[in-house]
Each structure stands twice: as C-alpha cells, then as structure tokens.
Amino acid sequence: MTDDLDxxxxxxxxxxxxxxxxxxxxxxxxQYAARRALGSETIIREDVRALSAWAVxxxxxxxxxxxxxxxxxxxxxxxxxxxxxxxxxxxxxxIFSVVNAVLLRPLPYAEADRLAMVWENVxxxxxxxxxNTPAPGNFRDWRDENSTFTDLAAMRGTAFSLTxxxxxxxxxxxxxxxxxxxxxxxxxxxxxTFTADEDRAAPSRVVLIGHSLWxxxxxxxxxxxxxxxxxxxxxxxxxxxxxxxxxxPDAEDLLWVPLGLTPQQLANHGSHFLRVLGRLKxxxxxxxxxxxxxxxxxxxxxxxxxxxxxxxVTILSLPEQTVGDVRRPLLVILGIxxxxxxxxxxNIGNLLLxxxxxxxxxxxxxxxxxxxxRRMLRQLLAESIxxxxxxxxxxxxxxxxxxxxxxxxxxxxxxxxxxxxxxxSVAAFNFTIAILAGVVSGIIPALQSQARDxxxxxxxxxxxxATRARLRARNLLVxxxxxxxxxxxxxxxxxxxxxxxxxxxxxxxxxxxxxxxxVALPAARYRTDVQRTAFYQQVSERLQALPxxxxxxxxxxxxxxxxxxxxxxxxxxxxxxxxGQARFVDFRTVSPGYFATMSIPMLAGRDVAWSDTNATPSSxxxxxxxxxxxxxNGDAIGKxxxxxxxxxxxxxxxxxxxxxxxxxxxxxxxxxxAMYIPAAQDRATGDTLRDWVVRTSADSSALVPAVRSVIWxxxxxxxxxxxxxxxxxxxxxxxxxxxxxxxxxxxxVLALVLAAVGVYGVTAYSxxxxxxxLGIRVALGARPGALLKLVLAHGARLTLIGLAIGTxxxxxxxxxxxxxxxxxxxxxxxxxxxxxxxxxxxxxxxxFVPAHRAxxxxxxxxxxx
Amino acid sequence: xxxxxxxxxxxxxxxxxxxxxLRTLILGPAHGHEIAKHxxxxxxxxxxxxxxxxxxxxxxxxxxxxxASKWDAHREHNRECKYYRLTPAGxxxxxxxxxxxxxxxxxxxxxxxxxxxx
Numbered sequence: 001m002t003d004d005l006d007x008x009x010x011x012x013x014x015x016x017x018x019x020x021x022x023x024x025x026x027x028x029x030x031q032y033a034a035r036r037a038l039g040s041e042t043i044i045r046e047d048v049r050a051l052s053a054w055a056v057x058x059x060x061x062x063x064x065x066x067x068x069x070x071x072x073x074x075x076x077x078x079x080x081x082x083x084x085x086x087x088x089x090x091x092x093x094x095i096f097s098v099v100n101a102v103l104l105r106p107l108p109y110a111e112a113d114r115l116a117m118v119w120e121n122v123x124x125x126x127x128x129x130x131x132n133t134p135a136p137g138n139f140r141d142w143r144d145e146n147s148t149f150t151d152l153a154a155m156r157g158t159a160f161s162l163t164x165x166x167x168x169x170x171x172x173x174x175x176x177x178x179x180x181x182x183x184x185x186x187x188x189x190x191x192x193t194f195t196a197d198e199d200r201a202a203p204s205r206v207v208l209i210g211h212s213l214w215x216x217x218x219x220x221x222x223x224x225x226x227x228x229x230x231x232x233x234x235x236x237x238x239x240x241x242x243x244x245x246x247x248x249p250d251a252e253d254l255l256w257v258p259l260g261l262t263p264q265q266l267a268n269h270g271s272h273f274l275r276v277l278g279r280l281k282x283x284x285x286x287x288x289x290x291x292x293x294x295x296x297x298x299x300x301x302x303x304x305x306x307x308x309x310x311x312x313v314t315i316l317s318l319p320e321q322t323v324g325d326v327r328r329p330l331l332v333i334l335g336i337x338x339x340x341x342x343x344x345x346x347n348i349g350n351l352l353l354x355x356x357x358x359x360x361x362x363x364x365x366x367x368x369x370x371x372x373x374r375r376m377l378r379q380l381l382a383e384s385i386x387x388x389x390x391x392x393x394x395x396x397x398x399x400x401x402x403x404x405x406x407x408x409x410x411x412x413x414x415x416x417x418x419x420x421x422x423x424x425s426v427a428a429f430n431f432t433i434a435i436l437a438g439v440v441s442g443i444i445p446a447l448q449s450q451a452r453d454x455x456x457x458x459x460x461x462x463x464x465x466a467t468r469a470r471l472r473a474r475n476l477l478v479x480x481x482x483x484x485x486x487x488x489x490x491x492x493x494x495x496x497x498x499x500x501x502x503x504x505x506x507x508x509x510x511x512x513x514x515x516x517x518x519v520a521l522p523a524a525r526y527r528t529d530v531q532r533t534a535f536y537q538q539v540s541e542r543l544q545a546l547p548x549x550x551x552x553x554x555x556x557x558x559x560x561x562x563x564x565x566x567x568x569x570x571x572x573x574x575x576x577x578x579x580g581q582a583r584f585v586d587f588r589t590v591s592p593g594y595f596a597t598m599s600i601p602m603l604a605g606r607d608v609a610w611s612d613t614n615a616t617p618s619s620x621x622x623x624x625x626x627x628x629x630x631x632x633n634g635d636a637i638g639k640x641x642x643x644x645x646x647x648x649x650x651x652x653x654x655x656x657x658x659x660x661x662x663x664x665x666x667x668x669x670x671x672x673x674a675m676y677i678p679a680a681q682d683r684a685t686g687d688t689l690r691d692w693v694v695r696t697s698a699d700s701s702a703l704v705p706a707v708r709s710v711i712w713x714x715x716x717x718x719x720x721x722x723x724x725x726x727x728x729x730x731x732x733x734x735x736x737x738x739x740x741x742x743x744x745x746x747x748x749v750l751a752l753v754l755a756a757v758g759v760y761g762v763t764a765y766s767x768x769x770x771x772x773x774l775g776i777r778v779a780l781g782a783r784p785g786a787l788l789k790l791v792l793a794h795g796a797r798l799t800l801i802g803l804a805i806g807t808x809x810x811x812x813x814x815x816x817x818x819x820x821x822x823x824x825x826x827x828x829x830x831x832x833x834x835x836x837x838x839x840x841x842x843x844x845x846x847x848f849v850p851a852h853r854a855x856x857x858x859x860x861x862x863x864x865x
Numbered sequence: 866x867x868x869x870x871x872x873x874x875x876x877x878x879x880x881x882x883x884x885x886x887l888r889t890l891i892l893g894p895a896h897g898h899e900i901a902k903h904x905x906x907x908x909x910x911x912x913x914x915x916x917x918x919x920x921x922x923x924x925x926x927x928x929x930x931x932x933a934s935k936w937d938a939h940r941e942h943n944r945e946c947k948y949y950r951l952t953p954a955g956x957x958x959x960x961x962x963x964x965x966x967x968x969x970x971x972x973x974x975x976x977x978x979x980x981x982x983x
Contacts (some may be wrong), residue, residue: 005920008897008947011939012916015898018942039917047921051928 005048009041059375063382070383071390074355078387081351085391085437087750088344090398093422093430095337095743097403098410099330100426101419102323108245109318110185111279116286117321118142118152118276118293121312124582131314134276135307136261137269138300142276142313145296148289149278153177154259155249156274161522161719162217162255164230168719170520171213173255174248175203180256183279184248190214191225191240194258203260207236210254211244231255233524249275251415269300270307277318290315306645322415329736332817333743336491339484340747341437343754346481348441350761352384353474356445357765380446381439388438392431396422399430409742411735448473471769474762475798482802482843483809485755486835490810492748493831494821495741501823502734508662508671509559510599514726515700516558519711519718520690529614533680535714536591536689537610542710544593548698553594554679554689559662560733564588565687566672571630572640572652585626585641586664586674589687594676595621595659597695598726603627605637605657608678618681621657626673641675653677666733668822693726700725740820755839756846763795763847767854774854775862784855791854795847796840803836882922884966885912887931887951887959894935896946897923923949931955 016034017027025033038044071078106112119131120138134142136154143152156175161168178199181187188208198204207229209218218224228235236257247253265271280289293313301308316324363376400422410417448470519539526532536554543552557564568582577583592609595602603624612619620641627636640652653675661671679689696703704723711720724732731738767774774787814826824831889895889903900923901914926932932955937948951959 004947005924007936007945008920011896011944011946012898012920014942014944015896015939015946016916019902037916039915041917044917044920048924051921051924 005045009038009044013038059378060382063379064386066379067383067386071386077351077355078390081348081387082390082394084344084347084351084754085388085434085441086394086398088341089392089395089430089434089437090402091747091750092334092337092341092433093395093399093426094402094406095330095334096429097399097422097426098406098420099334100423100429101421102414102416103327103330105416105419107319107322112318114280114282115184115318116278116280116289117316117318118278119314119316120272121314123310123312124584131316132311133272134274135269135272136265136274137267137304138297138308138311139274139276140261140266141300142293142296145299146278146289146292148281148284148292150281151179151183152276152278153180153183154261154274154276155180156259157250157253159520160231160255161233161520161717162229162231163233163717166217168717169217170518170719170721171255172250172252173257174250174253175259176256177259180248180277183277186243186246186248188240189243190222191238193240199258199260201260201262203258205234205236206239206258207231208240208242208256209238210242210246213254214241231257232522245418249277269304278315286315286317326414326736328816329740329820332491332820333740335816336488336744336747339488340751340754341433342440343481343484343488343751343758345437345441346477346484347754347758347761348387348437349444350474350477350481350758352442352445353448353470353477354761354765356448357470357769377446381442384438384442384446385435386438388434388436389431391438392434395434396427396430399426409739411739412732413736414739444473444477471762471766474765478758478762478798479802479805481758482755482799482839483806485751485839486803486806487810487813488744488751489748489835489839490807490814490831491817492741492744493835494814494817494824494826494828495737495744497824497828497831498820498822499734499737499741502667502737505663505667507559507667507730508600508660509726511726511730513695513697513700514597515694515696515703515707516722516724516726516729517692517707517720518690518722519692519720521688521718523688526688529680529682532682532688533610533613536679538714539692539710540591540593542713543692543694543707546694546696546703546706546710548696548703550695550697551593551597552692552694553591553597554692555591555594556589556687556689556691557664558691558693558729559664560666560729561691562665562733564664567643569641569643570646570648572642572646574646576646583630584673586672587687588664588674588676589679589682589689590621590676591679591689594693597693598662599695600662601660603658603660605655607657608676610680612678613680614682616681618651618653619656619678620653621659621676622655623659623671623674624661625671626675627655627658629673667730691722737820737822752838752842756842759795759799759843760846760849762798763791764850764853766794767791767850770854771857771862774857775859778857779859779863787854787857788851791851792844792847795843795851799840799843803839807832807836880962881966882914882918883926884959884962886919886922886926887955887962890932890949890951890955891959894937894948894950896939896948898946900949926955929954929958931958 013031013034016037017030020030020033021027107115109115118134120134122132134154139152139154143149146152154177158173158175160171160173162171176194178194178196181193187193189211191208193208194204194206198206209224209229214220214224218227224238224241227238229238230236242256278289280286290313293315297308297311297313301311403420403422407417407420410420521532521535526535540552540554543549564586565588566584566586568577569585570576571583590608592607594600595607604627605621608619608621622630622636627634630636630641631639636655636658639655641655642648642652643650659676662674663669663671664674677687682688694700694703694707707723708720711718777787810832811827818826885904886900889900892903895903897916897919901916901919904912904914923932923934927934927949931952932949933952934947934949936945938944939946
C-alpha cells in the first residue's frame with residue numbers, strides 16, 4: 001500500500017516536472033517546482049496511512065507508550081489515582097464475586113431450574129406461616145395424584161452421634177426418600193444410593209456418607225463400602241459415598257439414611273415434619289404445577305377438614321428456595337458498592353482535571369504542531385485506560401484479598417459460601433468495570449480539554465477562561481460525588497439504626513455470663529424417661545458444683561437458634577375450636593433452674609421441679625403472653641390445657657407458673673404464646689433436652705474443660721458440640737445484619753473520605769487559581785475572616801447542592817432496602833438529617849485547610865505572580 | 866511542519882473537494898496529476914489545489930467505494946500511472962452531492978442578495 005502510494009507520488013512528480021519543463025524550466029528547476037507544488041510527502045503518507053485500521057492500532061500503541069512515560073514522570077498522581085480506582089474496583093469485584101457465586105451461577109444439579117421445593121401453606125388466624133413442613137399424608141397424596149412432577153421425594157433433617165473408631169462426633173444428616181438422588185440426578189462416587197426396598201416401613205440400616213466425612217474420618221478408603229458405622233448407637237452399613245460438595249437438603253449434611261415412612265405416617269395429615277422436593281416434568285412451569293397441586297390441596301381440605309382447613313401449597317423453585325432470602329440484600333450491597341465506584345470515577349475525573357491545568361500548554365503545543373482533536377482525545381482516553389488497567393490489576397489483588405475476608409466474615413447461613421472465589425468471570429468483570437471506570441472518569445476532562453481555544457491556551461494572559469471552565473467541571477464533579485455520597489451514607493445509616501434497634505430488642509433473658517453447649521442423648525441407649533432424667537439431674541448437680549457456677553440447666557431448643565416446636569392446644573372449659581381456628585403454642589422442655597439460669601423473671605407460681613415426673617400430674621410453666629391471651633383475668637395458675645383437641649387422648653397440663661416472654665426463634669419475631677414442660681414429664685412431647693446453659697461469674701471459656709469432664713464423667717461416649725457463650729448465640733442470630741452493616745458501613749466510610757477529598761481538591765484548586773484575586777482583596781483591606789468565609793462558602797454551596805440532589809435520589813432509592821430494615825422506615829428522618837449534617841461537617845472541614853491558606857495570601861507576592 | 870491540518874490546506878471544505886474529484890472523473894478515467902490540472906484549468910486557475918491534499922482524498926474515496934483504480938501506461942510518456950475511474954456508487958454520490966451543493970449555493974446567493982439590498 002505504501003509502495004503503491006510512493007509509485008503514485010513519483011509518477012505525479014514526473015508528470016508535473018514534464019509539464020514544468022515544457023514551460024521552459026531546466027530539469028532541476030522543474031523537479032524542484034514539482035516537489036514544492038506537491039508539499040510534504042511525509043504528511044501525505046501520514047494522511048493516507050491514517051485511513052487504514054492498522055494505523056489506529058499503531059497510534060494506540062504510541063499513545064500507550066506515551067501515557068506510560070507520563071505516569072512514570074508523575075508517580076504521585078499515578079499512585080493516588082490507581083489506588084483510588086483499585087479501591088473502588090476491588091470492592092465492587094469482591095461483592096460481585098459473592099453475587100456471582102450465590103445468585104448467578106446455576107446450582108450444581110442437572111436442570112436445576114426444574115427442581116422445586118413443595119411446602120404446605122398454612123394460613124390460620126393465629127398462625128400464619130407461608131411455608132410449613134408438609135405432613136406425610138399430604139406428601140403422599142401430592143406425590144400420587146399430581147400430573148406435573150416426574151416425582152416427589154421427602155426428607156427430614158436429623159443429626160447423628162457417630163461413635164466408635166475415634167472420638168464421638170455429631171454429624172448433621174437427613175432421612176430421605178430413596179428417590180431423592182434420582183430426582184437430583186446425583187450419582188455417588190463410590191457404591192450406590194438407596195433402593196426402594198430399603199426405603200420401606202422399618203427402613204434398612206444403610207447409610208450414604210458425604211465426601212468430606214469420607215476423606216477426614218475414613219482416609220478416603222475405598223473399603224468403606226460395606227463397613228458398619230455406629231450412628232446413635234445403632235449399626236448402619238455404608239452403601240455409598242456422595243460426591244465432593246454434595247450437601248442436601250442443608251449445607252452441613254454429611255450422612256443420609258432411608259426415610260422409611262410407615263403406613264400410619266403416610267395416612268397422617270396433621271403432623272407436619274417433612275421437606276419435599278420435586279422435579280417438574282419437561283416443559284411444565286411452576287405456575288402449572290401450582291395449579292395442579294392447588295386442586296389436590298382443595299380436595300384434601302374437603303376430605304380432611306380437621307387437619308387440612310386453610311392448608312394450601314407453596315411451590316418454590318430450588319434456586320429461589322436456596323438464595324431467595326439473600327437476593328435482595330446482596331443486590332442492595334452490590335448497588336451501594338456501584339455508587340461508591342461512581343464516586344471513585346468522579347474523584348479520578350477531578351484528579352485528571354487538576355492535571356489538565358498543568359498540561360494545558362502541552363496540549364496547545366501539540367495542537368499547534370498539527371495533532372487533530374480526535375487524536376488528542378484518543379491520547380487522553382489511552383491514558384485513562386492505562387490508568388484503569390493499572391487500577392484494575394491492583395483492584396483484582398484487593399478483591400482477591402477481600403474475597404477471602406468475605407468468606408471468613410459471611411454469616412454461616414449465607415448459601416453457597418464455599419463457592420465464592422475469584423475466577424475467570426470475576427476477573428473479566430473486574431477489568432471490564434476498571435476500563436469502564438477509567439473511560440468514565442476520563443470523559444469530562446477529555447471533553448473539557450477539547451472545548452478550549454488553541455490561541456487562549458498558548459497565551460498565558462487569557463488563561464482565566466480555561467481555568468473557569470475547568471473549575472466549573474470540577475464543581476460539577478464534586479456535586480455529583482456528594483449526591484452519591486448521600487445515597488451510600490443514608491443506606492449505611494438506615495442499616496446502622498436497624499441494627500441498633502435489633503440489638504436493643506428485649507430478648508427476655510440475660511445473655512451475659514452464660515455458657516452453652518449441646519449434648520444429644522442417643523435414643524437407643526437412653527430409652528426410658530428414668531434413664532434420661534437420671535442423666536439430666538446428675539449433670540445439673542455436677543455442673544452447679546463447679547467453682548464459679550451459680551446455676552445450670554437444659555432446654556430442648558435454645559432461644560434464637562431458629563429451631564423449635566409448635567402444637568395446637570385446647571383450653572379446658574372452652575368449646576373445641578372450629579376447623580382452622582386452633583390455638584397454637586410454642587413448646588419447650590426444660591430442666592429445673594432453667595429460668596433462673598437464663599434470668600427469665602418468674603412472674604407467678606413456681607418453677608418446674610425434678611419431682612414433676614411422669615408419675616405425677618403434668619405441670620407446665622407458661623409465658624406471660626400465653627397467660628394473657630388464654631386467661632385474660634390473670635388467674636392462669638391452676639388452669640389446664642392439652643395438646644390437640646379436647647377429645648384427644650393427650651394428658652391435661654396444669655399451669656404451675658408464669659414467666660416472662662422470650663424471643664424464641666430469632667430477634668425479629670415477636671414472642672408467640674409459649675409453654676415449658678418439665679424434663680421428667682417428657683411423655684407429653686417425647687422431646688429430649690439438648691442445649692445446656694451454665695451461668696458463671698468466672699470467664700466462660702475457662703469453664704469449658706471442666707464442663708467436658710463433667711459430661712464425660714457421666715457418659716464418656718457423648719459428643720459435646722456448639723460450645724459457645726449465650727452472647728455469641730445472640731450475636732450469631734444477627735450475623736446477616738452484621739455482615740450487611742459491616743460491608744455497607746465500610747463503603748460509607750470510603751464514601752465519606754472520597755467526598756472530603758473531592759471538596760478539598762476543588763476548593764484548594766480554586767484558591768490556587770484565585771491567588772491574584774485574593775491578593776487584590778487583601779490589598780484592598782479584606783479581613784481574613786471574610787476570605788475564610790469566601791472559600792468555605794464555595795465548598796458549602798457545592799455540598800448543599802449535592803445534598804439536595806442526593807437526598808432526593810436517596811428518598812427514591814431507599815425503598816428497595818425496606819425488607820432489610822428493622823424498626824426504622826426507609827425514609828427515616830433522623831438518618832437523612834444525620835447524614836446531611838455529617839456530610840456538611842466533613843465538607844466544611846475539608847475546605848477549611850484551603851480556606852485558611854487563602855487568609856494567608858501575601859498581596860505583594862500574589863500580585864507579582 | 867505547516868501549522869494546519871490537511872483539510873485547512875486545501876482551502877476547500879472536504880465534501881467540496883470530493884465532489885470536484887467525482888465531477889472530474891465523470892469525463893472518464895484519469896490519474897492524480899490530470900485530476901489536479903483539470904480542476905485548476907476548469908476553474909480558471911481560481912481553485913489552485915495543493916497537490917498533496919489530492920492523494921489522501923483519492924484514497925479515501927476509493928476506500929468508500931466511490932472510485933476504482935488501476936495502474937496503466939501513461940498516454941504520452943513511457944511510465945505507469947494510477948488511473949481512477951468512477952464506480953456506480955460514486956456516480957450516485959456525485960448526484961447527491963451536486964443537488965446538495967445546488968441548494969447550498971442558492972441559499973447563500975439569496976442571503977448575499979438580501980445583504981446587498983440592505
């Protein structure tokens with residue numbers, strides 16, 4: 001192509017020279033004239049070359065080399081800009097890696113979107129629970145009568161004491177239908193899954209083990225198949241090992257045994273304890289399945305009005321079931337970090353503008369030398385992109401570090417936590433947003449540099465107009481930055497206020513100074529109530545004898561641990577409730593001294609006692625709410641209630657005491673009616689005591705070895721798990737709120753710093769550009785106070801405009817967080833006002849330094865400058 | 866180095882130079898030197914093209930598909946020259962450019978006539 005042009009130009013020169021010679025010039029003169037008429041061949045060649053695509057790449061390479069040289073020449077600018085960018089990009093990438101792992105990547109099951117959990121949908125006046133665990137009778141009828149699922153499988157979570165061949169440990173697992181693994185389309189890495197025969201009434205003692213249990217406890221030995229494990233003191237034969245990472249239905253599950261529902265259970269519609277998974281037939285939608293099961297549920301209601309009135313069906317896709325609760329919080333956090341990234345862009349834009357002041361002449365000279373505007377724009381963008389790549393690389397390193405911190409900090413109930421990692425798509429995201437951020441931050445300075453007139457830039461005298469334009473651009477960026485800052489800070493403020501509210505919720509007990517741990521008794525060895533009571537009483541007495549321990553007791557379900565049991569009850573002397581009108585009560589089994597240990601106030605009557613046994617009339621202690629809603633006249637003591645209907649063959653339970661309300665499942669839910677059953681009268685429930693509480697005046701953690709030896713002095717085969725303080729339990733119950741607050745709070749601090757730097761930058765720039773004006777003012781007698789006010793007012797004006805815009809944006813945006821809030825509205829005035837005052841204070845603080853400098857301008861120096 | 870870009874060197878709007886080149890080639894294929902001379906002569910030496918500005922324009926028009934080129938022997942001298950000819954697309958472009966030019970010219974003429982009367 002270049003050769004072609006050379007030939008063409010040579011031909012042109014010869015033609016022109018021929019013509020000139022014909023006019024009478026000598027050969028030399030003719031050649032010279034021809035050359036002069038053509039002009040610079042170099043420029044022609046440049047112009048032609050600029051038409052080809054390769055030329056663009058060549059120019060880009062040149063721009064990049066030049067940009068790199070510039071960055072090396074101004075390392076301070078390069079470092080500050082790259083670090084700021086890295087912070088924004090790294091934070092965004094880290095959050096994206098969580099979103100990617102938890103929300104975006106498909107679940108590790110074939111066609112996971114065809115998998116769905118099926119729940120009962122209970123909607124009674126006193127008991128609203130959109131997702132209740134299905135009763136086996138309902139499960140069977142759904143399974144047998146539906147036409148939209150290939151199959152349904154049932155599960156029931158449980159825990160096993162694994163004993164023999166090493167220390168006793170407690171392992172979570174599930175009792176599952178044999179069809180579960182076929183539904184999930186998961187194959188074992190070793191052995192086989194269950195046969196239908198093993199999943200009958202009186203199920204076979206066979207077990208599937210999880211991969212990590214196989215590697216950690218059994219050394220990945222292939223001979224594990226056929227071996228016998230002692231689970232809850234019963235022998236189980238291992239038939240298979242599940243693949244690495246397979247945990248179902250809960251994230252800790254590592255052991256699976258056949259569920260084996262009995263014919264009696266399969267006919268039961270009133271006892272709700274299963275979880276049900278289904279696989280939709282190909283092409284069937286969730287809505288179609290819902291219609292199908294709704295019709296079955298309606299038939300069941302007609303057929304079994306006592307148990308199935310107001311019992312519908314809720315179908316949730318497995319992805320929705322797994323991550324539905326965390327989607328909103330994660331997206332809100334991603335949105336907030338995105339705003340932070342925009343603030344970073346504005347900040348870097350500001351830095352670039354500041355540098356553009358210094359480079360104004362460089363660009364004027366380049367323009368004068370013939371560089372086209374497009375070419376110079378490209379140069380500026382190339383520099384931005386170079387900066388972006390640098391910032392992106394640093395950001396990726398930051399994100400890598402941030403991701404390990406996130407995995408460590410993430411609440412344990414965050415699904416798919418172990419999948420969070422910096423992988424290819426996360427890295428691609430990182431560099432994409434880094435480049436985008438670089439281009440966005442480069443746009444305003446680049447456009448602004450184009451707006452200037454060549455002559456003005458070359459002549460120093462008229463510099464004022466360029467600086468004014470630049471100051472306008474910087475003002476705009478600071479306003480944008482402040483507005484974004486308002487939104488981020490309001491988000492953080494709302495979460496903070498929610499968290500404070502949540503932490504101050506009266507839980508009903510005193511968590512300080514209480515150690516808790518779990519010891520579950522295997523049913524095979526502790527068959528009778530006498531055996532169990534003997535164990536409880538012995539352990540209680542020995543624990544209380546420990547130095548520093550004031551009291552010790554046990555309960556079936558510790559408060560705030562998201563687990564518990566509920567039953568419908570009848571009150572003596574009241575007519576049987578109409579179908580769907582039953583009263584529900586949370587019930588717990590406790591040992592004597594539980595209320596004293598937890599510092600739950602005894603309001604009337606007495607505590608449960610060891611003398612309350614299955615041989616004496618059944619006694620219960622009820623909560624204040626129960627007493628008030630069942631016996632509003634305040635005469636609850638001595639009254640009787642029973643589980644189920646008045647005609648049911650369950651014992652009457654006599655109220656012997658009333659205690660204060662306790663938040664049972666979590667901090668958010670208001671206390672529901674509750675009753676406590678004495679440990680030695682567990683025939684009413686069959687619940688055993690698992691969670692122990694020990695109140696101590698000494699350091700709780702120092703007590704742990706003594707506690708272990710007490711338990712093992714009574715029974716040396718029992719695993720002791722969940723050793724923690726009650727404070728930790730309380731704190732863990734707000735783990736997801738803490739996680740959200742921690743992240744958003746961190747972003748808010750960064751936002752505040754960025755806003756301060758932005759205001760500082762623009763006021764300092766304005767002071768430096770106005771030195772002469774300020775000098776004149778000083779010379780004319782302006783007081784330092786007036787100058788201080790002048791500069792502070794500049795910063796304050798920008799901040800106020802930003803606050804106004806940001807507040808409006810926040811009012812519109814915070815609604816999306818309302819489900820994350822507790823006890824404060826999404827438009828909480830306190831938060832909005834507080835954020836505005838904070839930002840105003842920070843901005844005034846940031847402009848104070850330049851303002852102070854303004855007061856010290858020496859008029860003589862300033863005017864001579 | 867001259868202090869202006871090539872567009873300013875031509876003294877013509879870019880579109881105008883393109884139109885003149887296309888108009889010249891409607892008479893038949895020509896090489897660069899002939900095109901320059903033709904524009905100069907037919908404008909009574911008013912439009913003195915800087916020869917250097919011609920070649921980037923020719924290459925650009927060829928890239929757009931309005932011209933095609935071929936190396937061929939010079940009619941008089943013993944040398945090869947690159948001859949440009951109009952493509953059908955170039956012909957269409959010329960018609961479009963000409964009508965646009967007519968409108969512009971008339972508009973300017975009206976403005977100028979009004980200015981003279983005022």
